Amino acid sequence: MAACIDHLVTSGTFALDGGEWDVDNNVWIVGNDSEAVVIDAAHDALAIEAALKGRTLRAIICTHAHNDHIDAAPALAEATGAPILLHPDDLPLWKQTHPDRLPDGDLADHQILVLAxxxxxxxxxxxxxxGAVCLYAPALNAVFSGDTLFRGGPGATGRSFSHFPTIIDSIGGKLLTLPPAVAVHTGHGGSTTIxxxxxxxxxxxxxxH
Structure with missing residues (x-):
């Protein structure tokens, strides 16, 4: 079977700068009949593992290290043996949530991952x-944007570790240059297109914004 995209919504709490907010997160599972990767292991490791439907998990890819996108990652890694991958510029954020467990591998700009x-x-x-990243899968005509780009605008930049001119440069230089028909699968809410x-x-x- 060719690779396909499965979608799970999990609910929990986003915490940063002393505040907490209830959030629903998109968890994206990409794979074939036997293998898969998880993009953003949010909130509920058991639900994510069940959604794999017995497939071997090859990697847990983090689009960034806000707690609501990584809180279930260590438990899912322990249950499945899959490595956790994160861009190293987000390690300070990661350590706020998981001070005693580092990711297993680094993500880098223009890196090609061939998984599942x-x-x-x-x-x-x-x-x-x-360290926010997006994951472009040309064969699926899709990009997984985390919290960088949503339907109707860029991700939030009003809290620590964020910067509005930088996210605008990222979207303009890295995402809006993709083909117009590419689907944008976001970290929260509905999908859109480039x-x-x-x-x-x-x-x-x-x-x-």
Whole structure:
């Protein structure tokens, strides 16, 4: 079977800078009949493991290290033996949630990961956090954007470790250059396409997201 995309929504708490917010997170599972990768192990390791439906988990890829995207990663790694991959610029954030357990491998800009029958190109897209990445899967005509790009605008930049001009540069230089038909599968909420978000960059800057 060719690779396909499965989608799970998990619920929990996002905590940063002394505040806490209830959130629903998208967990993306990409793979074939026998293997899969998980993009952002959020909140519920048992639910994510069940959604694998017996497939071998080859990697847990973190788009960034805010706690709501990584809180279930160590438990899922322990249950499955899969390595956790994170861009090293987000290690300070990671250590706020998991001070005693480091990721197993680093992600790097332009790195190609071939896992579970799928090729992913890592795009380093700082701004929402220093080590934020997006994962472009050309064969699936999809990019997994974490909290860098949502339907209607960029991710939030009002808290520690974030920077609005940087996220705008990341979106303009790394994401909006992808083909218009590419689906954008986000960290929260509904998906969109590159074409739907293209042309709005000046408006986002004017609104000062």
């Amino acid at each position: 029958g799928t090729s992913f190109k890592v795009l380093h897209t700082p701004g929402h956090s220093p 074409g739907s978000e293209s042309g709005h960059l000046d408006g986002w800057i004017a609104r000062g």
